Amino acid sequence: MTRPTMSHAAGPAEAVVDLAAYRANLAVLRAAAPTALQMAVVKADAYGHGAVETARAARQAGAEWLGVATVEEASTLRRGGDRGPVLAWLSPAGADLAPAIDAGVDVAAGSVAQLEAVVAAGATNRPRVHLKVDTGMARGGVRGAELSALFEAARDARHAGRIEIVGIFSHLACADEPSSPVNAAQEHAFGEAVAELASYGVEPEVRHLANSAATLTRPSVHHDLVRVGIASYGLSPGPQLGTPSDLGLTPVMSLTTALSLVRRVPPGTGVSYGHTYVTKRETTLGLVPVGYGDGILRAASNHAEAWVNGSLVPIAGRVCMDQIVLDLGDVVAERGDEVVLFGSGSRGEPIAEDWAQAAATIGYEVVTRLGGRIVRTFVDAT
Template sequence: MSAPAEAVVDLDAYRANLARLREVAPTAAQMAVVKADAYGHGAVEIAAAAREAGAEWLGVATLEEARDLRRAGDRGPVLAWLNPADADLAPAVDADVDVAAGSVEQLDAVIASGSAARPRVHLKVDTGMARGGVRGAELTALLEAAATAQRAGRIEIAGIFSHFACADEPASPVNGAQEHAFADAVAELASFGAQAPLRHLANSAAALTRPSTHLDMVRVGIASYGLSPGPAVGTSAELGLTPVMTLRTALALVRRVPAGTGVSYGHTYVTRRETTLGLIPVGYGDGLLRAASNRASALVNGVLVPVAGRVCMDQVVLDLGDTPARRGDEVVLFGPGHRGEPLAEDWAEAASTIGYEVLTRLGGRIARRHAGAIPTITGSGG
């Protein structure tokens, strides 16, 4: 490999994950969430694979992410749900991108966007996350304003949605409370004489564990990339999912050192016996988690070996022990686990974080390569 490290993205595994998620939510439309460059997997390629796999919708956070998909040739349904105060909505609306409104103020901005097209709007309800959307009197005002604007031909209400706070904890009573709050919001919208063709509430965790929330559409993000939404939901293998990304590099330096050798900054790792150290040319400047220092591991020649000392900006030392190794040998930092390599969740656990962060932080000098059947960028949705 020419780059210091390579993230190999298995598009066949991604398509298989979408098929598995379709099995658990067969009656709902499927939105493949490709925000944040498809969780670091490459939004254009992943979006094309999602369309090829039958995903009816794509979901992104920002308007620019949606416009990138349009520039790449996608013409299927796309929802962008984050609209900053200074956002220019017109280009996205003109490109047939659905947008979200989580308050009367946001709805007014959509209406005033100056688009030549009639905006298709998804109304955001705060059912208990206290992040996006509104509740109570503010929600009543939003729903009434949206119904009025639709009757006047100024918008089209395309959907109503919310987001779970605790779906990765299936036993949490918060889930039921949010589900009921969402049903109340849908009923309240109807009381103003309007219907939302798409009701969507379920994320990956709810799609896998709470069928009553599938409604008209499920939004699948982390599970589509083969990672579990959380320990209480089950492991990837238990859920029938395959991690899509493999992060690999190669040993840049191999050397034998005596017992008592301090390794990396601060000498937080000291060799207990004579051992072989291996250096890899990737670090926190490329997105590896510094918090995983002395706790994460990697696969070298079929053997799991520990990270020795602090993760540096662009280098990490591994304690290879007596494992035969030489410069240029492959190092797998994480992958699907088929060869015994760590999972992204293992790195997340080592750093006391979540798999989402492990995937989305990767960048810098890491090259991305897509493997499996490479889809043609297409303009049609599922």
């Protein structure tokens, strides 16, 4: 049988994004929250998967909303042709909000100061605003007297025709731990905030609290809209929820490269910086032309595995800026043979979460940090 070979003429590695798998994952998440609208979260360049292409696939799958962190990310979607509802929920001090607002992008306000910045943005269009509540994560939004002040200011701005109040939202801190009492406490706090906003005569179009984990496990917080991020890319929101396969999800990204050098070495050969890996017997080493300069996790040194010619092989020694060494053992291999660092797992290759476990981190970091010289390719991009 002919072994797969890779050219990667435009770069040392290729991140293959399966848009059909992405749409299928959105369908799984839709089935988990059938009564709510769906926001496909495509922030951070769609978690490293390519925002414009992924957003287009999300719309094809029926996602009514898109979610991003910054107005710059939202503007990228507009330049890419998207015209549907988009929410950008971060408002850094000094950000120029007007172009996004005039492009029909919804923005968030989590304090009176943020709301004032939206009102003062100088947009031609009336800003569409989602009010952010701190229900217990202590990250964004406000609570208590500050929340009441925000609601009052928002009501007054709406009455003056300065804004439209489209949504109220918050974020769960422990949704990936379904049994945590924090979830119930935040759900209760959100309900109180919604009721308080109603007391100001404001009933927004959408209430949204659920992230991927809550979409899959906590129907009581689905409300009008669920925000699906990590699970849509085929990664589990957390180990307590199970593997992607357990959840009916398929990892969307495969990271492939090719062996650039193959050579036989004797036992006792120290490999890579610091000789943290020393061969125990005669073995074959394979050199891979990617490293932490391309976003490969250095913390995965000596722990992660790759897939070469039907076999799992370990990372040998430290991940370098531009290169990784694999201990191929007795696997028959030659220069140009395909190396799968992670993929869907369908062939037995590692998935992104295997790399996350090897590096003592989360799958989010594995996929979002990829960049540098890695070429992104889309398949089934209809």
